[in-house]
Amino acid sequence: MLLERIYDEDLAQASYFIGCQAKGEAIVVDPRRDLDVYLDIAKRNGMRIIAVTETHIHADYLSGTRELAAATGATAYVSAEGGVDWQYGFDAERLHHGDVIRLGNITVEAVHTPGHTPEHLSFLVTDGAFADKPGYYLTGDFVFVGDLGRPDLLDEAAGGVDTRFQGAKDLFASLRDRFVTLPDWVQVHPAHGAGSACGKALGAISSTTVGYEREYAWWAPFVRDNDEEGFVAALLDGQPDAHAYFGRMKRQNKVGPEVMGARPALVEFDNATLAAKLEADEVVFVDTRHNAKVHEGTVARSLNIPGVAKAASYGAWVYDPERETRPVVVLAKDAKTAEAMRDHLVRVGIDDVIGYTTSLEGLPSMVPTVIGQDELASTDRVLLLDVRNKTEYAAGHLPGAEQLSGGRVLWNLDQLPAKTDGTIVAYCQSGVRVSVAASALRREGYDVAELDGSYAGWVAYEAKKENALV
Numbered sequence: 421m422l423l424e425r426i427y428d429e430d431l432a433q434a435s436y437f438i439g440c441q442a443k444g445e446a447i448v449v450d451p452r453r454d455l456d457v458y459l460d461i462a463k464r465n466g467m468r469i470i471a472v473t474e475t476h477i478h479a480d481y482l483s484g485t486r487e488l489a490a491a492t493g494a495t496a497y498v499s500a501e502g503g504v505d506w507q508y509g510f511d512a513e514r515l516h517h518g519d520v521i522r523l524g525n526i527t528v529e530a531v532h533t534p535g536h537t538p539e540h541l542s543f544l545v546t547d548g549a550f551a552d553k554p555g556y557y558l559t560g561d562f563v564f565v566g567d568l569g570r571p572d573l574l575d576e577a578a579g580g581v582d583t584r585f586q587g588a589k590d591l592f593a594s595l596r597d598r599f600v601t602l603p604d605w606v607q608v609h610p611a612h613g614a615g616s617a618c619g620k621a622l623g624a625i626s627s628t629t630v631g632y633e634r635e636y637a638w639w640a641p642f643v644r645d646n647d648e649e650g651f652v653a654a655l656l657d658g659q660p661d662a663h664a665y666f667g668r669m670k671r672q673n674k675v676g677p678e679v680m681g682a683r684p685a686l687v688e689f690d691n692a693t694l695a696a697k698l699e700a701d702e703v704v705f706v707d708t709r710h711n712a713k714v715h716e717g718t719v720a721r722s723l724n725i726p727g728v729a730k731a732a733s734y735g736a737w738v739y740d741p742e743r744e745t746r747p748v749v750v751l752a753k754d755a756k757t758a759e760a761m762r763d764h765l766v767r768v769g770i771d772d773v774i775g776y777t778t779s780l781e782g783l784p785s786m787v788p789t790v791i792g793q794d795e796l797a798s799t800d801r802v803l804l805l806d807v808r809n810k811t812e813y814a815a816g817h818l819p820g821a822e823q824l825s826g827g828r829v830l831w832n833l834d835q836l837p838a839k840t841d842g843t844i845v846a847y848c849q850s851g852v853r854v855s856v857a858a859s860a861l862r863r864e865g866y867d868v869a870e871l872d873g874s875y876a877g878w879v880a881y882e883a884k885k886e887n888a889l890v
Contacts, residue, residue: 443524451484473497475560502539510676535591536569576662604631663827687775711855731764738860793881802842826857847871
């Protein structure tokens with residue numbers, strides 16, 4: 421049996437390629453939409469992808485299940501569990517608890533594990549050429565290394581009302597009745613790692629075992645003691661902000677993401693043509709540089725989406741394809757880098773990337789306002805805005821600051837002062853996230869100043885003042 425983990429560092433998301441080497445058949449679980457990595461693995465190992473499936477209706481990225489099925493002719497499988505409100509809206513084979521997909525000697529058994537979402541499936545994998553019992557468990561957003569999938573996303577991002585409580589109870593039952601009953605040796609392979617917003621304290625190690633989690637995970641004592649009430653309280657406490665784009669992902673993944681098929685080549689724009697398009701407001705320009713470079717000067721009304729490594733994460737904060745009709749042009753050093761940017765952006769449904777330029781020369785420019793720590797007290801402002809996560813804010817923030825995380829700003833403009841009221845001073849932890857969020861606010865017409873060094877700089881500045889008084 422071949423089992424390969426494909427990990428997207430951008431979104432902290434894992435998909436899995438499982439293949440029977442004897443028969444040359446494979447299945448992919450939880451694929452993303454840029455498919456080359458799966459096709460390359462299949463080709464390298466002389467396999468055909470005959471099946472593709474997913475653990476649940478994802479919130480943090482746009483599923484590649486339909487895309488991969490269309491590209492390979494594979495059969496798509498999705499959950500039939502969760503009740504009428506959680507049925508997928510596209511053609512695929514439906515999986516109920518206990519259903520099995522076979523690949524030569526390998527069996528992939530669907531296990532209904534609700535909690536993170538009502539329809540959630542996990543997959544028990546048995547390598548029949550080696551053993552007659554399952555050895556591998558693809559847990560999706562059910563069990564992570566050292567943590568669990570959060571049950572509050574339906575409330576936070578999908579319009580639910582107090583669904584978190586039933587979700588937490590369902591998660592407890594899934595642990596008690598499905599997970600801890602498995603043998604210690606079963607390897608656990610989750611769909612996310614550290615950095616994902618689908619849990620609050622995910623481990624950075626890629627896999628674990630049932631026995632290790634049963635013995636040492638934070639939730640283990642609650643399950644051993646059958647303490648559902650204590651479990652629910654502990655699970656729901658301190659969950660991070662859910663990014664606003666999660667709601668769009670839920671809707672699109674339930675209906676079925678549009679199949680892109682073969683994508684046109686990106687256009688390399690000459691800057692005279694691009695400047696005219698920007699002047700006519702026909703395109704959205706993305707400055708992909710680090711915020712330190714952006715602060716030296718950038719394109720007027722551009723979005724700062726530092727690339728390529730976190731392009732999907734930050735792109736989804738500031739570009740909403742449900743409200744933005746203009747296509748995207750990115751700054752990139754070459755065509756290969758531009759293609760990589762596009763690959764990352766389609767993972768969150770930003771499909772309309774049409775081209776790139778390699779320089780800013782001749783494009784309409786502006787210099788973002790950045791204020792030093794020593795200027796903060798004397799700067800007139802209508803709002804001091806903390807764009808970090810609410811858990812970071814709770815751990816310490818600038819006096820008088822109000823919190824609205826960067827992944828929610830664009831969807832909550834009604835929480836901000838009017839555009840004509842004055843300057844918003846914004847900060848994050850070190851300056852990266854605030855540059856992203858501030859670029860979106862400036863494009864919306866707000867006057868935004870970024871605090872140089874952000875919160876870390878303020879802490880250092882205050883400590884230096886304290887030391888000077890000693």
